[in-house]
Amino acid sequence: MKYVMKGGIPLVGEVTVSGAKNAALGVLTAAIMADETVTVENLPDVMDIKVLLSAFEEIGVAVERPSRHKARLNGANIFSACADSDNMKKIRASYYLLGALLGKYHHAEVALPGGCNIGTRPIDQHLKGFRLLGADVSMKDGKVILDARELHGAHIYLDMASVGATINLMLAAAMAKGNTIIENAAKEPHIVDVANMLNSMGASIKGAGMDVIRIKGVDRLHGSEYMIIPDQIEAGTFMMAAAITRGDILVRNIIPQHMDAISAKLIEMGCEVTELGSAIRVTGKPNFYACNVKTLPYPGFPTDMQPLMGVCLSLAEGTGIITESIYENRFKYVDELAKMGVDAEVRGTVAVFKGSGILRGAEVNAPDLRAGAALVLAGLAADGYSVVNNIEYVLRGYEDFDGKLRELGAEIAVAEDDRDIHKFKMRVG
Ligand code: UD1
Secondary structure, eight states, rough: OOEEOOOOOOEEEEEOOOHHHHHHHHHHHHTTTTTSSSEEOOOOHHHHHHHHHHHHHHHHHHHEETTTEEEEOOTOOOOSSEOSSSHHHHHHGGGGGOOOOOOHHHHHEEOOOOOOOSSSOOOOOHHHHHHTOOOEEEEEEEEEEEOOOOOOEEEEEEOOOOOOHHHHHHHHHTTSSSSSESSSSSOOHHHHHHHHHHHTTTTTOOOOOOSEEEEEEOOOOOOOOEEOBOOHHHHHHHHHHHHHHEEEEHHHHHHHGHHHHHHHHHTTTOOOOEETEEEEEEEEEESOBBEEEEEEEETTTTTGGGGHOOOHHHSSSSSEEEEESSSSTTTHHHHHHHHHOOOOOOTTTEEEEEEEEBBBBBBBEOOOOOHHHHHHHHHSOOOOOOOEEEEEHHHHHHHTHHHHHTTTOOOOEEESSHHHHHHHHHHOO
């Protein structure tokens, strides 16, 4: 599938941000640790969530969908701690089942995680933590196998502040015997969301959102009702969209402090950013200025926003440098931007953008989820028509992306083939 679009229209209006995909993946997995019904609200309607829920059903979780943004889960009748279906292999967050099943059943067999190809993405820190909690770890037929007679609390120091490892170890330790301390924990908003969710189910987790998380294991987790936080990265995407298309967008349903790193950079580049309670307004300017950015764990500039910043810098005045410090393979989109006339050079984990103020419409390929969204915004700022191929990546993580962009005035449509593209061009003119 593709998006076809005609660029050059400043995006103006209001957009409401959906629930956070990455938080939802952790929260839903936590939910299956109870033998009672858990209701999760504000779920984003995106492919990764659908795939995870299908994978849950395959191991016996009862899943009800009373509405598009709500799920009711009950993990009482899970009949297998082995999750290695094709669904599991499709998404990165399948690895949360390791922590959840190990915590609940002391046994887990999960296919090695998939997800975007943005680097080597090892899970050694997850496995180190599981071992310290008392699990034997082995690999067989592409699966990680965890087995423990008993799980006990442990003192775990993470070599790097890994989001996935922090969540996975919180899940397992929530039902281990005794106290666990996770040091050098990741502090991303979704860590706090998953901890809050577990606490709402009767867990005892303190310090989420800080460097040290303390967990007192409990014997059982109970049912709960939980509302997912807004998606920080989706919000950031629309904030950047205002800058990139020189538009004016009110982004609703956000938690302002989650947006600080992004707001700071937009202001530094000369955009206007106004916080209005749970909304934020970004007013783009005809001319804005390059800056330097280094991706860092939260509260630093998010790696997931990096490709969007790359598009911003392609349009800014002056030379901007991005240093990617989380993933080594996250600049594949720069070759695609070159097709739109961008002058940028990648050397290892550093990319230098010589902003030109203009982009040319072109046919480009989305290399991963966030880079896909960035290329769409580039197309909306470019002269003439653009086509972004492989939008399956984008659909994994953005709810109704093209619909929300159209509400802001964008000329964009989903296309299956050249005929659809031709029809779009005839209609838009
Ligand atoms: C999560 C997000 C992803 C985001 C990333 C960083 C989900 C589903 N995905 O991914 O969108 O880009 O956080 O904010 O929430 N590392 C190791 N060993 C480990 C674990 C991680 O070396 O055991 C390295 C990784 O290769 C990477 C860095 O640590 O260089 C951060 O990874 P991590 O925070 O774990 O990212 P994910 O949880 O995979």
